[in-house]
Amino acid sequence: MRTQHQDTATEQPPPQTELFERSVPQVGLLSRIRSTTGQQARELWLGALGRVPGLSNVVNRPEARPLRSSSVRMFRWGQAPYGTAEKPESLAEIPWDYIKANEDDIPFLGLREYWYPALKSGQLRHNESRPVTLLGDNIVLFRAADGTARALENRCPHRSALLSLGQVGAYEAGTITCRYHGMTFDGEGSCVAYLADGPDSPAIGKVRARSYPVEEHAGIIWVYMGHNQPSSLLDSQPHARSVLGQRSLIVQHMELPFSHLNMLDNATDLTHVGCLHRTCLLFGSQRPFGEIECEERGPTGLRASYTQAGEHPGKLHIDHVEWYLPNVVYHAPGDLGAGLGEGWFWFVPRDVGSFTAWLIIGGDQSGGPVRRAVTTRLARILTGSLFSRRLGPTTLVSCLLGGDVPMQASQGRVARWDTDRLARGDRSVARARRMVQEAHRAEVAERKRRDSGRSARTTKRGARAEQS
Numbered sequence: 375m376r377t378q379h380q381d382t383a384t385e386q387p388p389p390q391t392e393l394f395e396r397s398v399p400q401v402g403l404l405s406r407i408r409s410t411t412g413q414q415a416r417e418l419w420l421g422a423l424g425r426v427p428g429l430s431n432v433v434n435r436p437e438a439r440p441l442r443s444s445s446v447r448m449f450r451w452g453q454a455p456y457g458t459a460e461k462p463e464s465l466a467e468i469p470w471d472y473i474k475a476n477e478d479d480i481p482f483l484g485l486r487e488y489w490y491p492a493l494k495s496g497q498l499r500h501n502e503s504r505p506v507t508l509l510g511d512n513i514v515l516f517r518a519a520d521g522t523a524r525a526l527e528n529r530c531p532h533r534s535a536l537l538s539l540g541q542v543g544a545y546e547a548g549t550i551t552c553r554y555h556g557m558t559f560d561g562e563g564s565c566v567a568y569l570a571d572g573p574d575s576p577a578i579g580k581v582r583a584r585s586y587p588v589e590e591h592a593g594i595i596w597v598y599m600g601h602n603q604p605s606s607l608l609d610s611q612p613h614a615r616s617v618l619g620q621r622s623l624i625v626q627h628m629e630l631p632f633s634h635l636n637m638l639d640n641a642t643d644l645t646h647v648g649c650l651h652r653t654c655l656l657f658g659s660q661r662p663f664g665e666i667e668c669e670e671r672g673p674t675g676l677r678a679s680y681t682q683a684g685e686h687p688g689k690l691h692i693d694h695v696e697w698y699l700p701n702v703v704y705h706a707p708g709d710l711g712a713g714l715g716e717g718w719f720w721f722v723p724r725d726v727g728s729f730t731a732w733l734i735i736g737g738d739q740s741g742g743p744v745r746r747a748v749t750t751r752l753a754r755i756l757t758g759s760l761f762s763r764r765l766g767p768t769t770l771v772s773c774l775l776g777g778d779v780p781m782q783a784s785q786g787r788v789a790r791w792d793t794d795r796l797a798r799g800d801r802s803v804a805r806a807r808r809m810v811q812e813a814h815r816a817e818v819a820e821r822k823r824r825d826s827g828r829s830a831r832t833t834k835r836g837a838r839a840e841q842s
Contacts, residue, residue, distance in 0.1 A: 393438075396438060396440065397438070397440060397441050398440065398441050398648065398649065398652070398662035398663075399440055400661055400662070400686075401688075409440060420433045441649060441652065441662075442652055442653060443650065443651060443652045443653045443654065443776070443777060445653065445654075445776025445777055446776065448776045448777060448780045448781070449775055449776040449780065451780050451784075452775060452776075452779055452780035452783060464786075465783065465784065465786050465787070466787060467786075467787065468726060468727045468787050468788060469786070469787075469788055469790060472788070472790055472792065473726060473788065476792075478814075478815070478818050479811055479814070479815065480635070480791065480810075480811060480814065481635075481810055481811075481813070481814035481817075482633065482635070482723075482726045482788065483509045483510045483723055483725070483726060484509045484599075484634060484700055484701070484722070484723035485699060485700040485701075485810065485813050485814060485817065486509065486599050486600040486601070486817055487599075487600035487601075487602055487604075487817060488598070488599065488600065488610075488611075488699065488700040489589070489596045489597070489598050489599075489604065489607040489610065489611060490508055490509070490596065490597055490598075490599060490700070490720075490722045491594050491595070491596055491627070491720055491722060491732045491734070492506050492508060492513070492515065492525070492594075492595050492596065492597045492722075493506060493515060493594075493595045494593060494594060494595070494625060494627075495523075495590055495593045495594060495595055496593065498515055498516070498517060498523060498595060499517070500517050500521070500542075500543075500547075501542050501543045501547075502516065502517075502542060503515065503516040503537070503538050503540070503542050503550060504516070504538070505528050505536070505538040506597075507724045507725065508597060508599060508722060508723070508724070509599050509722075509723050509724075510723070510724075510725050510726070511527065511599065512527065512528040512529065512536075513525050513526070513527065513528055513586060513597065514526055514527075514528040514536075514537045514538040514550065515588075515595060515597075516542045516548075516550050516561075517542075517548065518548035518560070518561040519546070519547040519548030520548070522561070522588070522590070523588045523590050523595045524548075524561030524562075524585070524588060525585065525586040525587075525588045525597050526550070526559060526561075526563050526583045526584065526585050526586070527563075527583055527584040527585075527586075529583070530552040530554065530557055530583070531557070531565075531581050531582065531583055532552065532554070532555055532557045532577075532581070533554065533555070535552055535553070535554040537550055537552055537559075537583070539552075539553055540552045540553045540554075541553060544556075544558070544569075545558040545566065545567045545569070546566075548560070548561060549561075549566060549567075551567075551569065555568070555569070555570035555571075556568060556569025556570045556571075557569075557570075557577065557581065559582075559583050561585070562585050563582045563583040563584060563585035564579065564582055565577050565578055565579065565580065565581040565582065565583075566578060566579075568581075586598060586599065587604050589606065589607050591607060591608065591614075591618045592618040592619075592620075592623050592625075592734075593623065593625060594618075594625060594734070600817075601821075601824065611698070611702070612671070612672065612674065612675060612698050612704065613704050613716070613718075616716060617704075617716055617717055617718055617734065617735075617736070618734075620715065620716065620736035620737075621736075622736055622737045623717075623734065623735070623736055624717075624733065624734075624735050624736065624737065625732070625733070625734055626732070626733045627730050627731060627732045627733070628730070628731050629724065629728060629729075629730050629731075630728065630729055630730070630731055630779060630782075631727065631728050631783065631787070632727060632728065632729075632782055632783050632785070632786070632787050632788070632789075633723075633726060633727055633728075633729065633787060633788040633789065634701055634721045634722070634723040634729035635788065635789055635791075636782040636783075636785055636788070636789045637701070637721045637729065637731070637778075637782060638701050638721070638806060638807070638810065639789060639803050639806075639807075640778055640781075640782060641695070641697055641701070641703045641719065641721065641806075642676070642678060642695060642697050642802045642803050642805075642806040643678075643695075643799075643800065643802065643803050644664075644666055644678055644679070644680065644692070644694070644695055644799075644802065645663065645664075645666065645799040645800075647660045647691075647692065648660040648661050648662035648663065649662055650777050650778070650781060651773050651777055654773035654777060656690060656692075656710060656773060657690055657691055657692065657773070658688065658690040659686050659688025659689060659690040659691045660686060660690070660691040660692070661685060661686050661691070663799070664680040664681070664682060664685070665680065665681045665682070666678055666679070666680065666681070666798075666799055666801050666802060667679055667680075667681050667801070668801045668802045668805050670805075671696060671698065674698050674699040674809075674813075675696065675697060675698040675699070675704075676696075676697055676802060676805055676806060676809065677694055677695070677696045677697075678694060678695050678697075678801070678802030679693055679694035679695075680693050680694070692709060692710070694709075695802070697802075697806060699809060699810065699813055700810075700813075701720070701721040701722075701810070702718050702719070702720045702721070703718065703719040703720075704717075704718055705717055705718075705719075705735065707736075707738070708738075713737055713738050714735055714736075714737065714738060715735060715736035715737050715738045716735065716736050717733070717734050717735025717736055718732070718733075718734045718735065719731065719732070719733055720732040720733075720734060726787075726788060727787040727788060728787075791807065
């Protein structure tokens with residue numbers, strides 16, 4: 375007969391470390407796949423038995439199961455419509471009161487004084503225009519007569535019709551004409567003709583459409599969204615020359631229906647990788663926890679890393695993440711494996727509730743010509759999978775559409791920083807938030823000074839007009 379003491383000891387729960395290891399066992403990708411597959415087969419078998427009369431109570435019992443990615447379920451959730459108990463309509467709503475209250479402190483539309491990828495070069499042909507939306511601005515892109523890409527506000531100053539509904543080359547090559555009344559602009563935004571007002575129209579040379587600085591590098595059209603005179607992209611963005619100078623560059627992009635700030639938190643967060651991506655190809659050996667340290671990379675970047683690097687049960691892992699303003703993740707050669715080289719994940723706001731994710735990355739250039747060609751081809755296949763809409767187990771797309779995307783969508787269109795309870799593993803997230811807020815506040819202060827000066831000049835002009 376057992377004593378009372380023995381009964382009590384038997385009922386004691388396992389130690390915390392044992393529970394932890396059972397929940398997120400530190401094993402490699404293949405072991406995780408075998409464990410997950412076996413567990414799923416067991417669940418299917420028990421589910422079938424549970425439908426047999428009299429066996430439901432036998433098989434329907436609580437039990438502890440290791441954490442898994444469940445990318446298929448996550449993918450299906452992401453593709454499902456809003457308006458159900460599982461995917462409430464409230465998640466699709468934009469919290470305008472929160473945005474209005476914090477618009478001077480949080481860059482809901484992104485940081486303005488930076489370059490952003492807007493379009494692949496091959497998507498913009500002569501005598502055509504392409505509309506894009508960047509940081510809430512509607513922009514029309516077209517090519518000048520010499521082939522250089524140009525960007526104007528997608529609004530005719532005459533009566534606000536969309537210039538993208540107009541015609542490129544109607545007046546002369548490399549100009550864009552509003553189809554409504556024929557007001558025509560060159561690539562600098564200057565009115566060069568007004569077809570509905572005759573060849574001597576006084577609007578010529580006086581009316582202007584807002585223009586944006588444009589550069590074209592590595593098969594990508596880049597637009598500068600600020601009001602200041604910009605430095606070249608190659609000189610202003612860390613690692614731009616090395617990333618864009620690679621011989622073989624892979625460029626993919628995808629529009630996502632939630633705020634770039636949701637992705638900002640995800641991109642600077644190492645700790646989610648070992649939980650959410652347990653069976654993702656790139657991170658299938660990631661350990662689930664570790665102490666995080668955060669150091670700045672100049673005035674515009676940070677590097678988050680584990681204080682004890684390399685303690686993973688396999689090679690499919692990352693030990694650090696390097697991030698830069700405006701919202702860019704940089705990967706050095708060798709960071710990711712899978713045939714991938716140096717590159718960026720660049721997150722470009724469209725409006726307050728959506729953004730475009732760009733992958734700009736080279737293939738692994740180590741080894742001889744044959745090896746480089748093979749690894750680059752492999753990288754193109756894998757990244758094409760990542761940005762496709764098809765889900766396969768343990769593929770790259772399971773990391774994104776079967777992981778990060780539905781999880782961030784479940785936070786709402788705009789993640790609310792005022793309700794978050796950050797933990798010690800969120801040091802890099804908190805620092806990145808502070809960095810974008812500091813940069814945004816500086817831009818807001820500069821904009822208010824500029825607007826105040828403009829208002830004062832307008833008042834003076836009005837006073838002089840009255841005196842005359």
